[in-house]
Amino acid sequence: MAEFELIRKLRAVLPGEGSRVRLGSGDDAAVTEPPGATATSVDAIVEGVHFTLPEFTPEAVGHKALAAALSDIAAMGAETGEAYVVLGLPADSELGDEKLCVGIAEGVARLARRTGTAVLGGDITRSPVLSVTVTAVGHEPRDAWLVSRSGARPGDVVAVTGELGGAAAALRLLDGTAAGEPPAPAALLARQFSPEPRLAAGRALADAGATAMIDVSDGLGADAGHLAEASGVGLEIEMGTVPVQAGVAEVAGGDTAALEMAAGGGEDFELLACLPPESFEAAASAVERAGTTLTGIGVVTSGGGVSLRLPGGGEIEPGGWDHLA
Protein backbone atom coordinates (compact mmCIF):
# COMPACT_ATOMS: atom_id res chain seq x y z
CA MET A 1 0.00 0.00 0.00
CA ALA A 2 1.43 3.36 -0.97
CA GLU A 3 2.06 6.11 1.53
CA PHE A 4 -0.65 8.45 0.33
CA GLU A 5 -3.42 5.86 0.39
CA LEU A 6 -2.35 4.71 3.85
CA ILE A 7 -2.37 8.29 5.14
CA ARG A 8 -5.89 8.72 3.79
CA LYS A 9 -7.01 5.66 5.76
CA LEU A 10 -5.38 6.91 8.94
CA ARG A 11 -6.98 10.32 8.52
CA ALA A 12 -10.38 8.64 8.43
CA VAL A 13 -9.68 6.96 11.79
CA LEU A 14 -8.34 9.99 13.64
CA PRO A 15 -10.50 12.78 15.08
CA GLY A 16 -9.63 16.00 13.26
CA GLU A 17 -12.30 18.40 14.42
CA GLY A 18 -12.11 21.08 17.06
CA SER A 19 -13.37 24.58 17.76
CA ARG A 20 -9.86 25.98 17.28
CA VAL A 21 -9.16 24.11 14.04
CA ARG A 22 -9.35 26.20 10.86
CA LEU A 23 -7.69 23.66 8.54
CA GLY A 24 -7.19 20.04 9.55
CA SER A 25 -4.98 17.25 8.34
CA GLY A 26 -4.12 16.84 4.66
CA ASP A 27 -2.52 20.14 3.67
CA ASP A 28 1.10 21.28 4.00
CA ALA A 29 0.34 22.27 7.57
CA ALA A 30 -2.66 22.37 9.86
CA VAL A 31 -4.01 25.78 10.80
CA THR A 32 -5.35 26.52 14.26
CA GLU A 33 -6.47 29.62 16.13
CA PRO A 34 -4.99 29.37 19.61
CA PRO A 35 -7.06 31.19 22.25
CA GLY A 36 -4.08 32.56 24.20
CA ALA A 37 -0.83 31.01 25.31
CA THR A 38 -0.02 27.56 23.97
CA ALA A 39 2.07 24.77 25.49
CA THR A 40 3.88 22.47 23.06
CA SER A 41 5.72 19.25 23.84
CA VAL A 42 7.12 16.44 21.74
CA ASP A 43 7.72 12.86 22.80
CA ALA A 44 8.93 9.80 20.94
CA ILE A 45 8.42 6.17 21.88
CA VAL A 46 10.51 3.46 20.22
CA GLU A 47 10.09 -0.31 19.98
CA GLY A 48 12.52 -2.13 22.25
CA VAL A 49 13.00 0.98 24.38
CA HIS A 50 9.57 2.22 25.45
CA PHE A 51 7.51 -0.75 24.34
CA THR A 52 7.95 -4.28 23.02
CA LEU A 53 6.09 -6.23 20.38
CA PRO A 54 4.00 -8.38 20.44
CA GLU A 55 3.35 -7.66 24.15
CA PHE A 56 1.99 -4.25 23.17
CA THR A 57 -0.87 -4.37 20.68
CA PRO A 58 -0.78 -1.65 18.00
CA GLU A 59 -3.62 0.08 19.90
CA ALA A 60 -1.54 0.08 23.11
CA VAL A 61 1.44 1.56 21.23
CA GLY A 62 -0.76 4.37 19.90
CA HIS A 63 -2.32 4.96 23.30
CA LYS A 64 1.00 5.10 25.12
CA ALA A 65 2.54 7.48 22.57
CA LEU A 66 -0.31 9.99 22.86
CA ALA A 67 -0.58 9.55 26.65
CA ALA A 68 3.13 10.30 27.15
CA ALA A 69 2.87 13.50 25.13
CA LEU A 70 -0.39 14.62 26.78
CA SER A 71 1.16 13.97 30.19
CA ASP A 72 3.51 16.90 29.53
CA ILE A 73 0.53 19.08 28.65
CA ALA A 74 -1.13 17.97 31.89
CA ALA A 75 2.02 18.91 33.82
CA MET A 76 1.68 22.50 32.57
CA GLY A 77 -1.93 22.67 33.75
CA ALA A 78 -2.96 23.29 30.15
CA GLU A 79 -6.08 22.20 28.30
CA THR A 80 -5.31 19.61 25.65
CA GLY A 81 -5.72 20.90 22.11
CA GLU A 82 -4.05 19.26 19.13
CA ALA A 83 -1.67 16.41 18.36
CA TYR A 84 0.57 15.54 15.39
CA VAL A 85 1.74 11.95 14.97
CA VAL A 86 4.77 10.59 13.10
CA LEU A 87 4.97 6.84 12.52
CA GLY A 88 8.32 5.20 11.84
CA LEU A 89 7.32 1.93 10.20
CA PRO A 90 9.47 -1.18 9.88
CA ALA A 91 9.41 -2.69 6.39
CA ASP A 92 8.89 -6.21 7.67
CA SER A 93 6.01 -5.83 10.09
CA GLU A 94 4.30 -9.17 10.58
CA LEU A 95 0.94 -7.43 10.69
CA GLY A 96 1.56 -5.53 7.45
CA ASP A 97 1.54 -1.77 7.13
CA GLU A 98 -2.17 -1.24 7.06
CA LYS A 99 -3.13 -3.37 10.05
CA LEU A 100 -0.28 -1.99 12.14
CA CYS A 101 -0.91 1.65 11.21
CA VAL A 102 -4.66 1.50 11.57
CA GLY A 103 -4.28 -0.24 14.95
CA ILE A 104 -1.92 2.47 16.19
CA ALA A 105 -4.24 5.15 14.82
CA GLU A 106 -7.19 3.55 16.62
CA GLY A 107 -5.27 3.60 19.91
CA VAL A 108 -4.38 7.25 19.35
CA ALA A 109 -7.93 8.07 18.24
CA ARG A 110 -9.66 6.53 21.24
CA LEU A 111 -7.58 8.50 23.74
CA ALA A 112 -7.75 11.62 21.56
CA ARG A 113 -11.56 11.53 21.46
CA ARG A 114 -11.87 10.84 25.18
CA THR A 115 -9.57 13.75 26.06
CA GLY A 116 -10.87 16.13 23.37
CA THR A 117 -7.64 16.23 21.38
CA ALA A 118 -7.78 16.87 17.62
CA VAL A 119 -5.20 14.95 15.57
CA LEU A 120 -4.27 17.36 12.79
CA GLY A 121 -1.38 15.85 10.94
CA GLY A 122 1.62 13.65 10.84
CA ASP A 123 4.03 11.78 8.70
CA ILE A 124 4.98 8.20 7.90
CA THR A 125 8.53 7.09 7.27
CA ARG A 126 10.33 3.80 6.97
CA SER A 127 12.30 2.92 10.08
CA PRO A 128 14.07 -0.30 11.15
CA VAL A 129 11.91 -0.49 14.26
CA LEU A 130 8.49 0.87 15.04
CA SER A 131 8.46 4.34 16.55
CA VAL A 132 5.73 6.87 17.26
CA THR A 133 6.53 10.55 17.81
CA VAL A 134 3.76 12.80 19.07
CA THR A 135 3.76 16.58 19.23
CA ALA A 136 1.08 17.70 21.66
CA VAL A 137 -0.24 21.24 21.86
CA GLY A 138 -2.19 22.53 24.84
CA HIS A 139 -3.85 25.82 25.61
CA GLU A 140 -4.05 27.97 28.68
CA PRO A 141 -7.38 27.50 30.42
CA ARG A 142 -9.12 30.73 31.26
CA ASP A 143 -9.08 30.26 35.02
CA ALA A 144 -5.47 29.20 35.48
CA TRP A 145 -1.94 30.15 34.56
CA LEU A 146 0.37 27.58 33.01
CA VAL A 147 2.60 26.02 35.65
CA SER A 148 6.32 25.52 34.94
CA ARG A 149 8.85 23.53 36.95
CA SER A 150 10.49 26.59 38.35
CA GLY A 151 8.11 28.26 40.81
CA ALA A 152 8.43 26.04 43.92
CA ARG A 153 9.07 27.98 47.16
CA PRO A 154 10.50 26.79 50.47
CA GLY A 155 7.65 25.72 52.71
CA ASP A 156 5.50 24.43 49.86
CA VAL A 157 3.96 20.99 50.21
CA VAL A 158 5.22 18.37 47.73
CA ALA A 159 2.34 16.27 46.46
CA VAL A 160 1.78 13.52 43.92
CA THR A 161 -1.34 12.34 42.09
CA GLY A 162 -2.42 8.71 42.00
CA GLU A 163 0.03 5.89 42.77
CA LEU A 164 3.60 5.16 41.73
CA GLY A 165 5.67 2.13 40.80
CA GLY A 166 3.07 0.42 38.66
CA ALA A 167 4.66 1.12 35.27
CA ALA A 168 8.03 -0.28 36.39
CA ALA A 169 6.37 -3.32 37.98
CA ALA A 170 4.51 -3.94 34.72
CA LEU A 171 7.83 -4.07 32.84
CA ARG A 172 9.02 -6.77 35.25
CA LEU A 173 5.86 -8.75 34.59
CA LEU A 174 6.38 -8.37 30.85
CA ASP A 175 10.03 -9.44 30.83
CA GLY A 176 9.49 -12.24 33.35
CA THR A 177 11.71 -10.83 36.12
CA ALA A 178 9.01 -10.26 38.76
CA ALA A 179 10.00 -11.50 42.24
CA GLY A 180 6.49 -12.81 42.87
CA GLU A 181 2.89 -12.89 41.73
CA PRO A 182 0.93 -9.68 42.30
CA PRO A 183 -2.76 -9.93 43.25
CA ALA A 184 -3.94 -7.67 40.39
CA PRO A 185 -1.55 -7.92 37.45
CA ALA A 186 -4.02 -6.34 35.00
CA ALA A 187 -4.01 -3.02 36.88
CA LEU A 188 -0.22 -2.99 36.79
CA LEU A 189 -0.06 -3.87 33.08
CA ALA A 190 -2.53 -1.08 32.36
CA ARG A 191 0.16 1.39 33.49
CA GLN A 192 2.15 0.33 30.42
CA PHE A 193 -0.61 -0.46 27.93
CA SER A 194 -3.02 2.38 28.65
CA PRO A 195 -1.46 5.03 30.92
CA GLU A 196 -3.74 7.92 31.83
CA PRO A 197 -2.51 11.45 31.22
CA ARG A 198 -3.64 13.47 34.26
CA LEU A 199 -5.14 16.31 32.25
CA ALA A 200 -8.06 17.18 34.53
CA ALA A 201 -5.90 16.82 37.65
CA GLY A 202 -3.25 19.07 36.10
CA ARG A 203 -5.80 21.79 35.39
CA ALA A 204 -7.22 21.41 38.90
CA LEU A 205 -3.73 21.77 40.41
CA ALA A 206 -2.95 24.83 38.27
CA ASP A 207 -6.28 26.36 39.27
CA ALA A 208 -5.63 25.56 42.95
CA GLY A 209 -2.38 27.52 42.89
CA ALA A 210 0.34 24.93 42.25
CA THR A 211 3.67 26.76 42.20
CA ALA A 212 5.55 24.12 40.18
CA MET A 213 4.63 20.90 38.43
CA ILE A 214 6.24 18.06 36.46
CA ASP A 215 5.02 14.70 35.26
CA VAL A 216 6.66 11.57 36.65
CA SER A 217 8.07 10.10 33.46
CA ASP A 218 11.74 9.66 34.42
CA GLY A 219 10.99 8.46 37.98
CA LEU A 220 10.02 10.29 41.17
CA GLY A 221 13.63 10.87 42.27
CA ALA A 222 14.81 12.11 38.87
CA ASP A 223 11.77 14.28 38.22
CA ALA A 224 11.90 15.73 41.74
CA GLY A 225 15.52 16.57 40.90
CA HIS A 226 14.52 18.36 37.69
CA LEU A 227 11.91 20.39 39.56
CA ALA A 228 14.28 21.20 42.46
CA GLU A 229 16.98 22.33 40.06
CA ALA A 230 14.62 24.48 37.97
CA SER A 231 13.15 26.09 41.09
CA GLY A 232 16.48 26.47 42.91
CA VAL A 233 15.11 24.65 45.97
CA GLY A 234 15.42 21.31 47.73
CA LEU A 235 12.76 18.60 47.96
CA GLU A 236 12.54 16.40 51.07
CA ILE A 237 10.33 13.44 50.34
CA GLU A 238 9.20 10.93 52.99
CA MET A 239 9.06 7.69 51.05
CA GLY A 240 6.79 6.15 53.72
CA THR A 241 4.04 8.55 52.63
CA VAL A 242 4.40 7.89 48.88
CA PRO A 243 1.34 6.06 47.50
CA VAL A 244 2.58 2.79 45.98
CA GLN A 245 0.31 0.84 43.68
CA ALA A 246 -1.08 -2.51 44.90
CA GLY A 247 1.03 -5.41 43.67
CA VAL A 248 4.29 -3.46 43.33
CA ALA A 249 5.63 -4.98 46.58
CA GLU A 250 5.01 -8.52 45.33
CA VAL A 251 6.70 -7.80 41.99
CA ALA A 252 9.62 -5.91 43.56
CA GLY A 253 10.11 -8.45 46.37
CA GLY A 254 9.33 -6.55 49.54
CA ASP A 255 8.26 -3.19 50.92
CA THR A 256 11.62 -1.41 50.67
CA ALA A 257 12.13 -2.75 47.16
CA ALA A 258 8.65 -1.45 46.34
CA LEU A 259 9.61 2.03 47.56
CA GLU A 260 12.77 1.86 45.46
CA MET A 261 10.65 0.92 42.46
CA ALA A 262 8.27 3.80 43.20
CA ALA A 263 11.21 6.19 43.50
CA GLY A 264 13.23 5.01 40.51
CA GLY A 265 10.70 3.62 38.05
CA GLY A 266 9.56 5.93 35.30
CA GLU A 267 6.52 6.18 33.05
CA ASP A 268 3.89 6.36 35.77
CA PHE A 269 2.76 9.66 34.22
CA GLU A 270 1.47 10.95 37.57
CA LEU A 271 1.92 14.62 38.44
CA LEU A 272 4.39 15.87 41.03
CA ALA A 273 3.28 19.31 42.24
CA CYS A 274 4.32 21.88 44.81
CA LEU A 275 1.64 23.89 46.59
CA PRO A 276 1.46 26.45 49.39
CA PRO A 277 0.38 24.48 52.50
CA GLU A 278 -2.84 26.49 52.81
CA SER A 279 -3.85 25.44 49.28
CA PHE A 280 -3.32 21.72 49.72
CA GLU A 281 -6.76 20.75 51.08
CA ALA A 282 -8.67 22.51 48.30
CA ALA A 283 -6.27 21.11 45.70
CA ALA A 284 -6.77 17.57 47.02
CA SER A 285 -10.55 17.95 46.78
CA ALA A 286 -10.29 19.34 43.25
CA VAL A 287 -7.98 16.51 42.15
CA GLU A 288 -10.44 14.02 43.62
CA ARG A 289 -13.24 15.57 41.56
CA ALA A 290 -10.89 15.15 38.59
CA GLY A 291 -10.92 11.40 39.21
CA THR A 292 -7.75 10.64 41.12
CA THR A 293 -6.05 11.31 44.46
CA LEU A 294 -3.51 13.84 45.70
CA THR A 295 -1.10 12.81 48.46
CA GLY A 296 1.30 15.04 50.36
CA ILE A 297 4.71 13.34 50.32
CA GLY A 298 7.16 15.99 51.45
CA VAL A 299 8.21 19.58 51.74
CA VAL A 300 10.17 22.15 49.75
CA THR A 301 13.29 23.48 51.50
CA SER A 302 15.73 26.27 50.71
CA GLY A 303 18.60 23.78 50.38
CA GLY A 304 19.22 22.16 46.98
CA GLY A 305 18.82 18.57 45.84
CA VAL A 306 16.37 15.80 46.61
CA SER A 307 16.27 13.47 49.58
CA LEU A 308 14.10 10.39 49.48
CA ARG A 309 13.88 9.26 53.14
CA LEU A 310 13.00 5.68 53.96
CA PRO A 311 10.62 5.10 56.89
CA GLY A 312 13.16 3.09 58.91
CA GLY A 313 16.00 5.59 58.33
CA GLY A 314 18.36 5.79 55.39
CA GLU A 315 17.69 7.20 51.95
CA ILE A 316 17.09 6.04 48.41
CA GLU A 317 19.54 7.44 45.86
CA PRO A 318 17.52 9.64 43.49
CA GLY A 319 18.47 7.80 40.33
CA GLY A 320 17.05 8.27 36.89
CA TRP A 321 15.03 6.33 34.40
CA ASP A 322 17.50 7.06 31.66
CA HIS A 323 16.53 5.35 28.44
CA LEU A 324 19.88 6.38 26.97
CA ALA A 325 22.06 5.17 29.83
Place this chain on the structure above:
Amino acid sequence: MAEFELIRKLRAVLPGEGSRVRLGSGDDAAVTEPPGATATSVDAIVEGVHFTLPEFTPEAVGHKALAAALSDIAAMGAETGEAYVVLGLPADSELGDEKLCVGIAEGVARLARRTGTAVLGGDITRSPVLSVTVTAVGHEPRDAWLVSRSGARPGDVVAVTGELGGAAAALRLLDGTAAGEPPAPAALLARQFSPEPRLAAGRALADAGATAMIDVSDGLGADAGHLAEASGVGLEIEMGTVPVQAGVAEVAGGDTAALEMAAGGGEDFELLACLPPESFEAAASAVERAGTTLTGIGVVTSGGGVSLRLPGGGEIEPGGWDHLA
Protein backbone atom coordinates in the same frame (compact mmCIF):
# COMPACT_ATOMS: atom_id res chain seq x y z
CA MET B 1 27.05 10.70 28.39
CA ALA B 2 23.65 10.65 30.03
CA GLU B 3 20.55 11.97 28.30
CA PHE B 4 20.03 14.97 30.57
CA GLU B 5 23.59 16.28 30.24
CA LEU B 6 23.48 15.85 26.47
CA ILE B 7 20.19 17.73 26.27
CA ARG B 8 21.73 20.58 28.26
CA LYS B 9 24.59 20.80 25.73
CA LEU B 10 22.17 20.83 22.80
CA ARG B 11 20.07 23.53 24.44
CA ALA B 12 23.17 25.72 24.61
CA VAL B 13 23.69 25.34 20.85
CA LEU B 14 20.11 25.99 19.75
CA PRO B 15 18.50 29.44 19.54
CA GLY B 16 15.62 29.51 22.03
CA GLU B 17 14.64 33.17 22.09
CA GLY B 18 11.80 34.88 20.32
CA SER B 19 9.27 37.63 20.86
CA ARG B 20 6.46 35.08 21.10
CA VAL B 21 8.28 32.75 23.51
CA ARG B 22 7.12 32.91 27.12
CA LEU B 23 8.89 29.76 28.33
CA GLY B 24 11.60 28.08 26.27
CA SER B 25 13.16 24.66 26.24
CA GLY B 26 13.72 22.72 29.47
CA ASP B 27 10.27 22.45 31.05
CA ASP B 28 7.52 19.90 30.43
CA ALA B 29 6.42 21.99 27.47
CA ALA B 30 7.39 25.25 25.84
CA VAL B 31 4.93 28.13 26.17
CA THR B 32 4.35 30.58 23.33
CA GLU B 33 1.91 33.38 22.66
CA PRO B 34 0.81 33.01 19.04
CA PRO B 35 -0.21 36.29 17.41
CA GLY B 36 -3.14 34.86 15.46
CA ALA B 37 -3.58 31.71 13.42
CA THR B 38 -0.77 29.18 13.56
CA ALA B 39 0.36 26.62 10.97
CA THR B 40 1.89 23.40 12.31
CA SER B 41 3.65 20.67 10.36
CA VAL B 42 5.74 17.69 11.29
CA ASP B 43 8.35 15.96 9.17
CA ALA B 44 10.73 13.10 9.84
CA ILE B 45 13.95 12.27 8.01
CA VAL B 46 15.55 8.86 8.44
CA GLU B 47 19.05 7.55 7.68
CA GLY B 48 19.07 5.34 4.60
CA VAL B 49 15.80 6.84 3.38
CA HIS B 50 16.17 10.63 3.33
CA PHE B 51 19.92 10.82 3.88
CA THR B 52 22.96 8.57 4.04
CA LEU B 53 26.01 8.60 6.31
CA PRO B 54 28.84 9.52 6.00
CA GLU B 55 27.90 11.45 2.81
CA PHE B 56 25.77 13.78 4.95
CA THR B 57 27.67 15.48 7.74
CA PRO B 58 25.76 15.80 11.03
CA GLU B 59 25.30 19.51 10.20
CA ALA B 60 23.74 18.61 6.82
CA VAL B 61 21.37 16.15 8.51
CA GLY B 62 20.23 18.85 10.93
CA HIS B 63 19.89 21.42 8.16
CA LYS B 64 17.85 19.14 5.92
CA ALA B 65 15.52 18.08 8.74
CA LEU B 66 14.66 21.68 9.66
CA ALA B 67 14.52 22.79 6.01
CA ALA B 68 12.02 20.05 5.11
CA ALA B 69 9.75 21.07 7.99
CA LEU B 70 10.06 24.81 7.29
CA SER B 71 9.28 24.15 3.64
CA ASP B 72 5.75 23.20 4.69
CA ILE B 73 5.45 26.44 6.65
CA ALA B 74 6.65 28.31 3.55
CA ALA B 75 4.00 26.54 1.47
CA MET B 76 1.29 28.00 3.73
CA GLY B 77 2.66 31.52 3.26
CA ALA B 78 3.25 31.65 7.01
CA GLU B 79 6.01 33.35 8.98
CA THR B 80 8.31 30.83 10.63
CA GLY B 81 8.02 30.73 14.40
CA GLU B 82 9.12 27.76 16.46
CA ALA B 83 10.57 24.29 15.97
CA TYR B 84 10.76 21.16 18.14
CA VAL B 85 13.37 18.51 17.31
CA VAL B 86 13.40 14.80 18.17
CA LEU B 87 16.62 12.87 17.61
CA GLY B 88 16.53 9.10 17.22
CA LEU B 89 20.12 8.11 18.01
CA PRO B 90 21.81 4.85 17.05
CA ALA B 91 23.73 3.27 19.94
CA ASP B 92 26.81 2.62 17.84
CA SER B 93 27.44 5.96 16.16
CA GLU B 94 31.07 6.16 15.03
CA LEU B 95 31.16 9.82 15.97
CA GLY B 96 29.81 9.19 19.46
CA ASP B 97 26.62 10.67 20.85
CA GLU B 98 27.94 14.07 21.70
CA LYS B 99 29.73 14.85 18.45
CA LEU B 100 26.82 13.56 16.38
CA CYS B 101 24.14 15.38 18.38
CA VAL B 102 26.00 18.64 18.66
CA GLY B 103 26.74 18.54 14.92
CA ILE B 104 23.07 18.00 14.11
CA ALA B 105 22.11 20.75 16.55
CA GLU B 106 24.58 23.12 14.90
CA GLY B 107 23.06 22.42 11.49
CA VAL B 108 19.59 23.05 12.90
CA ALA B 109 20.78 26.13 14.78
CA ARG B 110 22.42 27.82 11.80
CA LEU B 111 19.29 27.57 9.65
CA ALA B 112 17.07 28.41 12.63
CA ARG B 113 19.00 31.61 13.34
CA ARG B 114 19.08 32.64 9.71
CA THR B 115 15.32 32.15 9.29
CA GLY B 116 14.36 33.50 12.73
CA THR B 117 13.07 30.20 14.09
CA ALA B 118 13.24 29.53 17.85
CA VAL B 119 14.00 25.91 18.80
CA LEU B 120 11.96 25.35 21.93
CA GLY B 121 12.19 21.70 22.76
CA GLY B 122 12.68 18.17 21.71
CA ASP B 123 13.48 14.69 22.79
CA ILE B 124 16.25 12.13 22.36
CA THR B 125 15.60 8.43 22.03
CA ARG B 126 17.62 5.40 21.07
CA SER B 127 16.89 4.20 17.55
CA PRO B 128 18.64 1.64 15.33
CA VAL B 129 19.32 4.29 12.71
CA LEU B 130 19.64 8.04 12.94
CA SER B 131 16.41 9.96 12.51
CA VAL B 132 15.43 13.58 13.02
CA THR B 133 11.79 14.60 13.41
CA VAL B 134 10.95 18.28 13.35
CA THR B 135 7.68 19.94 14.27
CA ALA B 136 7.58 23.40 12.76
CA VAL B 137 5.13 26.09 13.81
CA GLY B 138 4.45 29.15 11.68
CA HIS B 139 2.28 32.20 12.18
CA GLU B 140 -0.01 34.15 9.91
CA PRO B 141 1.71 37.30 8.72
CA ARG B 142 -0.35 40.45 9.14
CA ASP B 143 -0.64 41.24 5.44
CA ALA B 144 -1.56 37.80 4.12
CA TRP B 145 -3.92 34.91 4.67
CA LEU B 146 -2.54 31.38 4.99
CA VAL B 147 -2.73 29.55 1.68
CA SER B 148 -3.94 25.95 1.57
CA ARG B 149 -3.78 23.49 -1.32
CA SER B 150 -7.45 23.76 -2.05
CA GLY B 151 -8.18 27.20 -3.49
CA ALA B 152 -6.98 26.87 -7.09
CA ARG B 153 -9.51 28.04 -9.71
CA PRO B 154 -9.75 27.23 -13.42
CA GLY B 155 -7.85 29.86 -15.36
CA ASP B 156 -5.21 30.38 -12.66
CA VAL B 157 -1.58 30.34 -13.73
CA VAL B 158 0.50 27.46 -12.34
CA ALA B 159 3.92 28.70 -11.25
CA VAL B 160 6.99 27.30 -9.55
CA THR B 161 9.81 28.99 -7.64
CA GLY B 162 13.49 28.34 -8.40
CA GLU B 163 14.59 25.27 -10.35
CA LEU B 164 13.67 21.59 -10.19
CA GLY B 165 15.47 18.27 -10.53
CA GLY B 166 18.56 19.20 -8.54
CA ALA B 167 17.79 17.15 -5.43
CA ALA B 168 17.18 13.98 -7.45
CA ALA B 169 20.31 14.59 -9.53
CA ALA B 170 22.31 14.98 -6.31
CA LEU B 171 21.15 11.55 -5.14
CA ARG B 172 22.50 10.06 -8.39
CA LEU B 173 25.83 11.77 -7.79
CA LEU B 174 25.90 10.43 -4.24
CA ASP B 175 25.10 6.82 -5.15
CA GLY B 176 27.31 6.81 -8.23
CA THR B 177 24.55 6.28 -10.81
CA ALA B 178 24.88 9.59 -12.69
CA ALA B 179 24.89 9.19 -16.49
CA GLY B 180 27.57 11.84 -16.85
CA GLU B 181 29.60 14.58 -15.20
CA PRO B 182 27.66 17.78 -14.50
CA PRO B 183 29.47 21.13 -14.82
CA ALA B 184 28.59 22.30 -11.29
CA PRO B 185 28.17 19.30 -8.97
CA ALA B 186 28.40 21.41 -5.80
CA ALA B 187 25.23 23.33 -6.64
CA LEU B 188 23.39 20.05 -7.19
CA LEU B 189 24.72 18.50 -3.97
CA ALA B 190 23.63 21.60 -2.07
CA ARG B 191 20.01 20.65 -2.88
CA GLN B 192 20.51 17.61 -0.64
CA PHE B 193 22.94 18.97 1.97
CA SER B 194 21.51 22.44 2.50
CA PRO B 195 18.11 22.84 0.84
CA GLU B 196 16.57 26.28 1.19
CA PRO B 197 13.02 26.56 2.56
CA ARG B 198 11.30 29.24 0.48
CA LEU B 199 9.93 31.17 3.43
CA ALA B 200 10.20 34.69 2.01
CA ALA B 201 8.92 33.54 -1.39
CA GLY B 202 6.00 31.78 0.28
CA ARG B 203 4.99 34.94 2.12
CA ALA B 204 5.38 36.98 -1.05
CA LEU B 205 3.14 34.55 -2.95
CA ALA B 206 0.50 34.58 -0.20
CA ASP B 207 0.62 38.36 -0.14
CA ALA B 208 0.34 38.50 -3.95
CA GLY B 209 -2.90 36.51 -3.88
CA ALA B 210 -1.85 32.89 -4.47
CA THR B 211 -5.01 30.78 -4.47
CA ALA B 212 -3.29 27.48 -3.64
CA MET B 213 0.23 26.44 -2.75
CA ILE B 214 2.25 23.28 -1.97
CA ASP B 215 5.94 22.59 -1.59
CA VAL B 216 7.59 20.24 -4.08
CA SER B 217 8.75 17.50 -1.73
CA ASP B 218 7.20 14.43 -3.38
CA GLY B 219 7.97 15.56 -6.94
CA LEU B 220 6.30 18.06 -9.28
CA GLY B 221 3.89 15.51 -10.74
CA ALA B 222 2.84 14.06 -7.39
CA ASP B 223 2.55 17.42 -5.64
CA ALA B 224 0.62 18.90 -8.57
CA GLY B 225 -1.68 15.91 -8.14
CA HIS B 226 -2.17 16.63 -4.43
CA LEU B 227 -3.02 20.26 -5.20
CA ALA B 228 -5.34 19.36 -8.09
CA GLU B 229 -7.20 16.85 -5.95
CA ALA B 230 -7.53 19.20 -2.96
CA SER B 231 -8.79 22.02 -5.21
CA GLY B 232 -11.02 19.84 -7.37
CA VAL B 233 -9.35 21.09 -10.54
CA GLY B 234 -6.92 19.91 -13.21
CA LEU B 235 -3.35 21.12 -13.77
CA GLU B 236 -1.88 21.26 -17.29
CA ILE B 237 1.85 21.71 -17.07
CA GLU B 238 4.08 22.36 -20.11
CA MET B 239 7.29 20.58 -19.17
CA GLY B 240 9.22 22.63 -21.73
CA THR B 241 8.65 25.71 -19.56
CA VAL B 242 9.72 24.05 -16.28
CA PRO B 243 13.00 25.54 -15.00
CA VAL B 244 15.47 22.67 -14.69
CA GLN B 245 18.65 23.15 -12.70
CA ALA B 246 21.97 23.28 -14.56
CA GLY B 247 23.67 19.89 -14.59
CA VAL B 248 20.50 17.82 -14.26
CA ALA B 249 20.59 16.92 -17.98
CA GLU B 250 24.17 15.62 -17.70
CA VAL B 251 23.31 13.52 -14.64
CA ALA B 252 20.02 12.25 -16.08
CA GLY B 253 21.48 11.55 -19.51
CA GLY B 254 19.65 13.91 -21.85
CA ASP B 255 17.03 16.63 -22.02
CA THR B 256 13.95 14.42 -21.84
CA ALA B 257 15.48 12.42 -18.99
CA ALA B 258 16.15 15.76 -17.26
CA LEU B 259 12.48 16.73 -17.58
CA GLU B 260 11.50 13.34 -16.20
CA MET B 261 13.84 13.92 -13.27
CA ALA B 262 12.39 17.40 -12.74
CA ALA B 263 8.85 15.97 -12.83
CA GLY B 264 9.43 12.87 -10.70
CA GLY B 265 12.24 13.77 -8.33
CA GLY B 266 11.30 14.96 -4.87
CA GLU B 267 12.92 17.07 -2.19
CA ASP B 268 13.57 20.18 -4.27
CA PHE B 269 11.53 22.12 -1.68
CA GLU B 270 10.48 24.70 -4.25
CA LEU B 271 6.93 26.10 -4.09
CA LEU B 272 4.22 25.24 -6.58
CA ALA B 273 1.59 27.99 -6.55
CA CYS B 274 -1.57 28.89 -8.43
CA LEU B 275 -2.34 32.55 -9.09
CA PRO B 276 -4.94 34.58 -10.98
CA PRO B 277 -3.26 35.55 -14.29
CA GLU B 278 -3.51 39.27 -13.46
CA SER B 279 -1.51 38.68 -10.25
CA PHE B 280 1.37 36.80 -11.84
CA GLU B 281 3.61 39.73 -12.80
CA ALA B 282 3.49 41.33 -9.36
CA ALA B 283 3.99 37.94 -7.72
CA ALA B 284 7.06 37.24 -9.86
CA SER B 285 8.57 40.59 -8.90
CA ALA B 286 7.87 39.96 -5.21
CA VAL B 287 9.40 36.47 -5.37
CA GLU B 288 12.47 37.96 -7.07
CA ARG B 289 12.82 40.45 -4.22
CA ALA B 290 12.58 37.41 -1.92
CA GLY B 291 15.72 36.01 -3.56
CA THR B 292 14.51 33.50 -6.12
CA THR B 293 12.54 33.26 -9.37
CA LEU B 294 8.93 32.50 -10.25
CA THR B 295 8.19 30.77 -13.55
CA GLY B 296 4.78 30.17 -15.10
CA ILE B 297 4.63 26.51 -16.13
CA GLY B 298 0.98 25.83 -16.85
CA VAL B 299 -2.68 26.52 -16.27
CA VAL B 300 -5.48 25.35 -14.00
CA THR B 301 -8.42 23.69 -15.79
CA SER B 302 -11.83 22.55 -14.67
CA GLY B 303 -11.00 18.94 -15.55
CA GLY B 304 -9.32 16.77 -12.89
CA GLY B 305 -5.84 15.29 -12.79
CA VAL B 306 -2.43 16.43 -13.90
CA SER B 307 -0.89 16.37 -17.34
CA LEU B 308 2.83 16.93 -17.78
CA ARG B 309 3.26 17.67 -21.50
CA LEU B 310 6.63 17.15 -23.15
CA PRO B 311 7.75 19.77 -25.70
CA GLY B 312 7.92 17.29 -28.59
CA GLY B 313 4.53 15.73 -27.81
CA GLY B 314 3.71 12.97 -25.37
CA GLU B 315 3.41 13.17 -21.60
CA ILE B 316 5.32 12.21 -18.50
CA GLU B 317 3.41 9.96 -16.12
CA PRO B 318 2.88 12.00 -12.91
CA GLY B 319 4.57 9.50 -10.61
CA GLY B 320 5.42 9.93 -7.00
CA TRP B 321 8.48 10.19 -4.86
CA ASP B 322 7.15 7.58 -2.51
CA HIS B 323 9.64 6.80 0.23
CA LEU B 324 7.41 3.92 1.33
CA ALA B 325 6.98 2.33 -2.10
